[in-house]
Amino acid sequence: MDFALTEEQQELKSAARAWLSERYPLDRDFDAPQDDRWAELAELGWLGVSVSEEEGGVGLGFVEEALILEEMGYALYPGPYLATVGFALATLGPEERAAVAAGTTKWSAEIDGLVPWLGSVDEVVGMDGAAHDAGGEEVATVDPDRPAGRLAPGDGTSLAGSRDVARARAAMAAEAVGIAQRVLELAIAHVSTREQFGKPVGVYQAVAHQLSDTYADLELARSLAYWAAWCVAENDDQAAVAAAAAKAFAAEAAVTACERSIQVHGGTGFTWEHPLHRFYKRALWLHGTGSRPTALRAEIADAVIGAPVPA
Amino acid sequence: MNLRDTPEEAAFRAELRTWLDENLPEERRGRRGGEQRFGDDFGRDWSRKLYEAGYAGLTWPKEYGGAGAPYSFQAIFYEEMARAQAPSHVGVIGLGMAGPTIMAHGTEEQKQAHLSKILSAEEIWCQGFSEPGAGSDLAAARTRMERRGDVFLVNGQKVWSSFAHIADWCILIGLSDPEAPRYKGLSYMIVDMHSPGVEVRPLRQITGEAEFNEIFFTDVEVPAENLLAEEGQGWQVAMTTLLHERGTLGFALTAALEVGVDRLIEVARERANGDAVARDRVAQEWIELQALRYTNYRSLGTYQRTGIPGPEGSAIKLRWSEQNQRMTKLGRELLGAEGILDDGWWHYQQLRSRGNTIEAGTSEVLRNIVAERVLGLPKGR
Numbered sequence: 045m046d047f048a049l050t051e052e053q054q055e056l057k058s059a060a061r062a063w064l065s066e067r068y069p070l071d072r073d074f075d076a077p078q079d080d081r082w083a084e085l086a087e088l089g090w091l092g093v094s095v096s097e098e099e100g101g102v103g104l105g106f107v108e109e110a111l112i113l114e115e116m117g118y119a120l121y122p123g124p125y126l127a128t129v130g131f132a133l134a135t136l137g138p139e140e141r142a143a144v145a146a147g148t149t150k151w152s153a154e155i156d157g158l159v160p161w162l163g164s165v166d167e168v169v170g171m172d173g174a175a176h177d178a179g180g181e182e183v184a185t186v187d188p189d190r191p192a193g194r195l196a197p198g199d200g201t202s203l204a205g206s207r208d209v210a211r212a213r214a215a216m217a218a219e220a221v222g223i224a225q226r227v228l229e230l231a232i233a234h235v236s237t238r239e240q241f242g243k244p245v246g247v248y249q250a251v252a253h254q255l256s257d258t259y260a261d262l263e264l265a266r267s268l269a270y271w272a273a274w275c276v277a278e279n280d281d282q283a284a285v286a287a288a289a290a291k292a293f294a295a296e297a298a299v300t301a302c303e304r305s306i307q308v309h310g311g312t313g314f315t316w317e318h319p320l321h322r323f324y325k326r327a328l329w330l331h332g333t334g335s336r337p338t339a340l341r342a343e344i345a346d347a348v349i350g351a352p353v354p355a
Numbered sequence: 356m357n358l359r360d361t362p363e364e365a366a367f368r369a370e371l372r373t374w375l376d377e378n379l380p381e382e383r384r385g386r387r388g389g390e391q392r393f394g395d396d397f398g399r400d401w402s403r404k405l406y407e408a409g410y411a412g413l414t415w416p417k418e419y420g421g422a423g424a425p426y427s428f429q430a431i432f433y434e435e436m437a438r439a440q441a442p443s444h445v446g447v448i449g450l451g452m453a454g455p456t457i458m459a460h461g462t463e464e465q466k467q468a469h470l471s472k473i474l475s476a477e478e479i480w481c482q483g484f485s486e487p488g489a490g491s492d493l494a495a496a497r498t499r500m501e502r503r504g505d506v507f508l509v510n511g512q513k514v515w516s517s518f519a520h521i522a523d524w525c526i527l528i529g530l531s532d533p534e535a536p537r538y539k540g541l542s543y544m545i546v547d548m549h550s551p552g553v554e555v556r557p558l559r560q561i562t563g564e565a566e567f568n569e570i571f572f573t574d575v576e577v578p579a580e581n582l583l584a585e586e587g588q589g590w591q592v593a594m595t596t597l598l599h600e601r602g603t604l605g606f607a608l609t610a611a612l613e614v615g616v617d618r619l620i621e622v623a624r625e626r627a628n629g630d631a632v633a634r635d636r637v638a639q640e641w642i643e644l645q646a647l648r649y650t651n652y653r654s655l656g657t658y659q660r661t662g663i664p665g666p667e668g669s670a671i672k673l674r675w676s677e678q679n680q681r682m683t684k685l686g687r688e689l690l691g692a693e694g695i696l697d698d699g700w701w702h703y704q705q706l707r708s709r710g711n712t713i714e715a716g717t718s719e720v721l722r723n724i725v726a727e728r729v730l731g732l733p734k735g736r
């Protein structure tokens with residue numbers, strides 16, 4: 045039993061942090077079109093982390109992908125990595141996987157009738173589990189980087205197999221952890237320097253304790269997210285409940301972390317100019333995409349209590 | 356990262372499970388804890404049995420009666436104890452605080468004299484930190500320790516001291532140099548509770564039981580060799596104790612919580628099966644239990660690699676205490692009218708849980724500690 049990241053995992057995480065922070069700094073022009081740097085991602089091997097070496101990938105697993113996703117949450121990476129790697133990859137065949145690893149196809153999947161990034165991906169795993177050509181009307185969502193569209197109606201059932209649902213949820217949990225981490229860091233930096241009444245506002249417990257609570261939420265969310273990632277990677281029996289737990293908890297933790305961070309930033313936190321609202325919107329997107337926390341908890345209740353018997 | 360047992364861990368788990376099946380009497384499973392633990396000799400006998408089987412002090416060095424096992428074995432031990440609803444070792448303070456502190460700061464003689472007796476429950480320990488004027492502000496302790504040649508003369512009052520009424524020894528913090536600047540005048544010693552001049556008065560708690568006590572020290576002579584570290588270094592030693600109190604107990608706390616959440620699930624199944632709101636709240640408790648469990652594992656992983664518990668451990672006691680309060684209240688609520696009956700497990704646990712956010716550092720103080728030491732926020736207090 046060893047639940048710490050290995051040295052290689054830590055190195056991958058640091059490499060992702062460094063690469064993303066250089067290309068997606070927080071002072072970038074968020075309102076301009078964002079480059080997803082897909083070819084660079086392919087070159088780095090990050091599109092084929094869990095794809096076997098024979099298929100042109102790196103031959104690692106979902107834990108490593110989850111670490112990259114966490115860092116993408118931290119940096120607010122704009123492209124459809126979550127959709128391609130988190131939602132679709134595990135349902136694809138060998139040739140399709142090789143094309144993902146090579147960076148030639150971007151994928152998304154239909155979730156609750158919506159296809160995130162519909163207009164910018166090449167193919168979609170539809171509700172019937174089969175591939176569809178992408179294309180169609182996109183509508184804006186709460187997160188400007190993540191528009192969504194609808195496939196023609198009647199395309200069948202949701203993401204094929206429960207394991208893929210678990211993987212998608214675990215992937216979203218990982219992003220949520222990165223978001224919570226970043227907005228906590230922004231809050232710490234702000235309250236340590238902003239002075240009122242002659243002192244940095246971080247000395248006031250009403251401020252500091254909100255951040256201590258965020259820290260506790262964050263660490264608990266991280267533990268669940270890594271647990272879920274490991275279960276998915278290992279195809280463990282608990283993958284379904286672990287991923288449901290991780291997504292429910294981490295999405296709520298990320299939303300709350302953003303709200304607290306906005307609060308302790310004062311007026312600055314309410315501006316368009318400050319990047320906080322963009323993290324908040326991504327957290328809300330994660331909260332609302334796929335099953336909401338109450339629905340996830342209902343699944344967990346079914347698993348641990350048993351199906352409800354009407355009174 | 357691997358959550359599966361290694362072959363050695365799996366073997367240890369299987370052996371422990373069998374041992375518990377064979378040695379734990381059915382009627383002692385899932386008992387409510389509290390004063391009842393000491394109502395007969397079972398607690399000490401059970402603790403001795405754990406010791407003789409090699410399960411007390413799993414991670415302690417062999418030369419002091421421990422098993423010298425890796426920390427993962429300790430985690431497995433707590434998991435299996437929880438699964439069997441087995442009563443814990445009675446030497447909570449000795450195992451969790453006094454022992455590790457003696458190991459870190461004690462002389463060889465002190466280690467030889469006490470460590471194996473802590474494990475075998477021959478010696479029960481208590482913690483004399485809090486005073487009427489020094490609770491959260493431990494550095495304000497005023498119990499006097501006056502040097503008189505080879506002995507210290509101890510005078511003062513301690514309060515809220517758990518298990519003092521049955522304790523043989525006490526880890527005591529007091530003031531040896533009133534002139535010294537804050538922190539520097541404190542000393543830390545181990546005191547024989549059977550010494551002349553030590554008087555213990557039980558304090559009745561919310562639960563009606565008396566598990567904690569006042570201790571009065573009147574001209575108690577304590578040999579100078581009972582100091583831990585040097586005179587004036589009491590604060591550093593106390594920090595070791597508190598680190599263990601709040602840190603390594605995480606697994607034990609989570610194991611106890613797991614017993615509660617399992618019971619909560621049973622109650623929900625029987626009493627609130629079709630109640631969607633109740634199901635949501637029970638699921639939330641289950642999720643947070645897993646979150647604490649895997650946070651313990653992460654902390655343990657960092658510890659095994661670096662020798663220092665990870666910072667995430669500081670969140671565990673805070674969240675555990677709040678969850679235990681929520682969870683026990685929910686159990687009582689789901690029981691309906693039966694939940695207010697006085698004889699039940701839930702009744703006791705729910706009342707007892709109110710102490711969880713006060714003992715071992717109040718939640719407010721823990722939030723201060725996270726803010727200042729983990730997040731590095733400016734100090735204003």
Ligand SMILES: Cc1cc2nc3c(=O)[nH]c(=O)nc-3n(C[C@H](O)[C@H](O)[C@H](O)COP(=O)(O)OP(=O)(O)OC[C@H]3O[C@@H](n4cnc5c(N)ncnc54)[C@H](O)[C@@H]3O)c2cc1C
Nearest residue numbers: 482483484485490491515516517710713714715717719720
């Ligand atoms: C069940 C139980 C068992 C215990 N067992 C032991 C034991 O074995 N040995 C022992 O030595 N002690 C023991 N204690 C005592 C415990 O450590 C103290 O109660 C605790 O440290 C708080 O001190 P206090 O009671 O004096 O409260 P105070 O310190 O007076 O606190 C009162 C309130 O003020 C808040 N507060 C205080 N300072 C701050 C601050 N800086 N910022 C924000 N809020 C603050 C507190 O959080 C609390 O809400 C036990 C307590 C309980 C409940």
